[in-house]
Amino acid sequence: MTEPLLRLEELVVEFADPHRRVRAVDGVSLEIGAGDILGLVGESGSGKTTLAKTVLRLYRPHSGRILLQGRDITHLGEAALRPLRRHAQMVFQDPLSSFNPRHTIGRALAIPMRLHGVARPVPDVLADVGLPAGFADRYPHQLSGGQLQRAAIGRALSLSPALIVADEAVSKLDVSVRAQILNLLRRVHAERGVSLLFITHDLHVARFLCHRIGVMRAGRLLEIGPTAQVFASPAHEYTRTLLGTIVT
């Protein structure tokens, strides 16, 4: 049997704030196969963003295991992680703050490729995500949110990762632009076969994009299953409440 692209086993993430310990992720186990799109839905504070960042080892888990391509990265140090980084990339919620305000888009795209020895011209990367080559010379504040999010997706893709984690990647975008980015993500998945871990609070968006859906609440994964199944016959009471909010 083949090892899934990403496997989480009983993952627990805690934060120590000055007064108490907060368990942000509480015993989550799940798998993402190659080419899979998993949506994580839940309300604010449910721990979905923390889970996403822990998967990428921006946070250190308290217990449990993270296996990326079969390799245990739970406790790897920063230096050991570095060469593995290219396999898992992230697209953030706020497109403007995902770019160093002092770097041009071209530089922001070139740095990761240079680090990992990818020889691909920046204009090509821009073209992949539907941006004109001239944008390479612009600074982040000169671009709109939608354009920046395209560039962010381009930056992630340039390293040909196996997994992209998208954290509320369309929620800060204007309504009229959202569809563009969702279509782009879908296209990228179709063309590259890259797996997606897609975090959202928008059930419509989740249903549109994801093969499978996990529902999180208070750090726990309540249920997980194929999108159609979760929508048609939710197993958990909370999921039913959540789905009840969908306006059709």
Added chain:
Amino acid sequence: MDTQQGQRGPTRREVFRAGTAIAASSLLPPPALAAADATIRAGITGYDVVNTLDPAYAALIPEYYLIWAVYNALLKFNADMQPVPDLAESFKVAENGGLEFKLRQGVKFHDGSTMTSDDVKFSFERLLDDKAPSPNKSKVSAISAIDTPDPLTVRLQTKEPFAPLLTFLANARTGTQVVPRKVVQADPTGFGRKPCGTGAYMLKTWNPNQALRFAAHTEYFVPGLPTIGTVDVPLIAEETSGVTALLGHQVDLTSTAPFADVPELAKRQDIKVLRQAGLNTRFISLNNRKPPFDDVHFRRAVSLAFDRNVLIRVVLFGEGVATSGLIPPSLKASYDPTPKPLTIYNAQRAKEELAKSKYQAGTAATMLTWGAGWWKRIAEVIAAQVNQTLGTQFTVEVNEANTVFSRLKSGDYQCSVWGWLGMIDPDEYSYDILHSQGWRNFAYYSNPKLDELLVAARRELDAAKRGQMYRESEALWIQDMPILPCFCSNVHNLLARNVSGFTQLPYSNFGDQFATLTLSG
């Protein structure tokens, strides 16, 4: 200069200044206020440390300021700096240098007990005691025996005649003030904090580092004195603050005044400035063992290369006189008023001397000085002038006063601004500083002829002859220029307009005048 001067560092100023009653004598005695209730605030300026009021162990200038008020010695100085009887009623000097004192009758200590010759004997024995050595021991070490044939007679014997002894027995910085045997023996270590003397004032409260308060000694042996009931003595660290305190009416009398302010202050109507030539000597100490000052011609060249009157003008603001020797003008009997050509600015001669020396223009030397205040200004001015005249490269190095003194003592220096103050006998100025065995001889100067002369002067009991010997000695060493005499500065006291009765003496007296102070409305 005073020893403490060196170590107290940058903000310290000399203290031993004296003044004759220039102002006081010209005024009619003002009507006394209800004196017993009156308080006078006599600020000690430039210092704020007083550790002990035990005369045997005092070392700091402000300590003596106050000891003079609390105690009396056998003798005191009159306005001409001649020792006159104080606790003694009369005294006789024997051929062999021995001294006999008849004491006043019925002199009371602050605790009410009566002073006897035994207390006097005890006071000297204490100074000489090796177990708890006093820094003043050397002043009285000439004494070989103390006899007290009766309660009012004291005889001091010396192995050989020691002329300075008489001066040292006056109420000065020699620790010879008389203390009560019983009180001291009851608590020898605590005595410094709870002093008990025969003086006009007794200590009431002591706020370390801040202020002391004194109350009149009602059984003081001079009838009618003291006139003021209470004397408060704030310790004012900054001398300039002392001036503002006086101008702002926070004090009535100060122990010193900054030179720069004196000319302006003297013009004011609301205060009185007492000033006169002081008992001090300022010079540049040269290390005669180290280049370039190991060459007599170079030393002479430097001495000729700067104008001492410029120092008087820009450092002292006119408050002093240029000197050609070590003994200050106030010691009239020994002072030599003849100006020595080698100490008078003469660029031509300076260059000639330089030509004769083994050093040339461009020679570098470091002149040590310390801290803030006018000490560093002396160095700055001299270095600038000498460099200009001789083309040398003298630089000024500012150091901590402690460090400067250590370096002088260990001979680790080329030249340094230096000086002494408050010394009351010519022997201290001459023997100590230039005799090859003198403990203040940081020039490492040695001249057998001078040594011989200075030893003879110590044994000469005839004041006139002795004075002549010192004048000769000054003429003798000046040719070698082992140090560069610079000037003698004035001493000052500032008085509020309504304060009178302060007789200024050249050695910067202070507490001894509390008794005669009066306030007018």
Added chain:
Amino acid sequence: MDVRALTQGGVRRALVLAATLIAGALAVFFAMKAAPGDPALTALGENARPDLVAAFRHAHHLDLPVSAQFALWIGGAARGDFGQSLTLAGGVPVASLIATRLPVTAFIGAYALVLAVALSLVIGTVSALQRGRLADTIGTSFAVLGVSMPDFWLGYVLIFFLALNFPVFPSYGFVSPTASLRGALLSGFLPALAIAAPMAAVFARTLRAALLEVLHREYVTVARSLGFGPRFVFFHYVMRNALIPYVTVLGLQVRYLLGGVVVIERIFGIPGMGSLMVDGAFGRDYPVVQACALTFLAIVLLTNLLVDALCARLDPRRAA
């Protein structure tokens, strides 16, 4: 649970404070030992006899290894015994020196703080409310000028141009508030003003900036949208919330305030901790300098605690 969290917080703070004090003591002690100069010579005079010097060193444990000296000292300090003054007030317990000096410095410091707060509240508020107008320009100019004036220089200028012409403010010395409160307030006014001027400037700028920032907060708009009166909105919304950064900065500036005290005390002849420390520094009085530095450290740490507590009161989000 709140109470437990609070006491836990208190214990933690007390531990941090103690640790900081000990670390500070260590630093101060060993730094002082490295300083040049010999206290024995300072105390006894440079021409002191060697046997006297040795006796002095023995009496004050200066002949022991430095680590042993430190152990002795810290042990004593823990019991409130900072040893005896070496040169400044020979033999007097340092603790009693500090005990007489600390109230003076506390008074002057508090006086300066009150002046600075009063001045800055007026200037900061007027500047913010009159933003861009003449009053703002004047207030802001004062504020910048205030920080630009060296306090010791200001002290001198105040003495010579104010004190000597208006004798109601003494140019020198200090009257204890226990003796005469009026006297203390008058004699402390000029020194407190010299210390306060730069502080007031910093505080006023902080308040102005904080007020302007709060004015842009949504809750101010909300309050106005509900029809609350301008005075109500200003005091209960704007000022109330601007006080939080204001008090924080106040706390941070205490170290500058105390720094100013050191110089100003000396110039005005105020017998406080500052002049004690300067004298101690000049006189190589190790125990005095160490104790002073440590006391200053303790004052700052305690003030920080106080400010934290005040901030927690002002800002419920910061409460435990």
Added chain:
Amino acid sequence: MTAAGMSAALELRNLRVTLGTVQLVRGVDLDLAPGETLGVIGESGSGKTLTCLSLLRLLPRGMAAQADVLRLKGTDLGGLDEAAFRKLRGRGIAMIFQDPVGAFNPAKRIGWHMRAVLARAASDGAWQRRAAAALSDVGIAEPERVLRRYPHQLSGGMLQRALIAMVATLAPDVIIADEPTTNLDNIIEQQILALFRSLQQRLSSALVFITHDMRVAALVSDRLAVMYAGQIVETGPAEAVLHRPLHPYTQGLIATADALASGAAQLAEIPGQPPSVLDPPAGCAFRPRCASARAGCEAPQALRSPGEARQVRCLLYD
């Protein structure tokens, strides 16, 4: 013009908001009948929030608003000075804000806020009791406990309820709700929307409901107005606009929403980016993104009335 006349709750003509030389709102008209809900739809930078703030005269420093007509229940507000206008805030026109957390004075308890509002509402009785009643009217359980809480101790949904309770206490004629649910979770959003409906029935206030979300607008509104680049580009009854959108921009928005809801494989998208606030294109601002753009679109477009109670700012309907 449906709700025009003496009985209109609010009447606004040709509102313009400027920041220096930049026109941020470029001539907006609004009419509300009492008890009516107008949904205003627009993206960031469309000028919808500024329109609301200028109704309350609470524009940020530096911005200026001008309108030909502003009437509240027939009273002309144009000539009122600030003191008089202030009395109108809260009771004549009130506003609910997008960020409930930022809307409260962080240093004060909920009870304090309630008390301050109650002081403006003319009624009697102990304030605690009335405050608790007001909170429980908006569906807050244990109101007494909530009164003692600080804002940071409550969730966004709870705070939004409390803010609504405060506004409700003042019973304003017009309530402006500026994206009141955008920062809230789905479930809470549903509850707040329901609360708005019941509240409006109770108070019979007119409601301006601003949102960027078509579906939300449809839930609460009687009529819809769509804004783009500082102008209203389409208005009409909610049903009609949702099912028969006229303006190409509205059509695009609805197509996307429909595609998402139906689970289509590809989303209908509006190409391009929203125009820059500082430099909108001349003429029809939507022209660069419009598939139906044609000659004439580069000229400024007026509102047309192609049907009953409908208006659209588009050349297609000439």
Added chain:
Amino acid sequence: MLRNRTMLAGLTITLVVLFGVTAGAALMPYSAETMDFIDVLEPPSLAHPLGTDSFGRDVLTRVLVGGRISLVISLCGVALAAVLGTLTGMAAAWRGGATETALMGLVDLLFAFPSFVLALFLMVVLGYGVQDVALAIALVYFPIFARLARNLTRVLRDEPYVQAARLIGQPAPMILAREILPNILSALMVQASIAIAFGVVIEAGLSFLGLGVQPPTPSLGVIMADGREYFQKAPWVLTLTGLAVSVALLGLNLLGDGLRDLADPKLRQALRA
């Protein structure tokens, strides 16, 4: 508008001051150290705008030369503090955990000493002199820069673009140097301009007490301490020198204010703490 004017005024004064202490000092017809024992303590006049001191030296010349010395001392001290503080603060924030606790503990300890007490203490320990004053200034400002850099870095550490940099596998030093430093630099510069002003005050204060720079080096504090010696006789030396110092600092402070207003709000917050 106002802030631009403020900054312009600050920049103008600073430039004038910089010109004065560099070219200006060279253009003066007098020397800062050569004594003239004739024109002693002359009151201000056309020939000597700030009068002369007790050695007959032109006070303006000395203020210009002394200003340069004081500025250089302050600049060196602040530069040292900024470099060490920034490195420490960034390292602490980036590493977090025990490293941060230890480093910031040290920083907070230094920070808890009253500034001038710390400087004074250091002078006693180090001895007097130009380098020692610079070092004392550096130690007084080190904790301020360390705290600032640490707070700013902590803010930026959680910014998506920094996380993105980690995710593409940039090594920590590279992230700190490339992604974080350039974005906190403006805040550090603001702090530096204010610190330089305060550094001059510290130098002046120490030298004024006689614990700082020692004559004949004419630093501003030395000139003022000298003027204090004969304040009654020639009040202009202390008064006008102090005034000149105030104006120079005014320029630096105005410049700092202007820069602070330009800095973006997130950093402004951190600047205050």
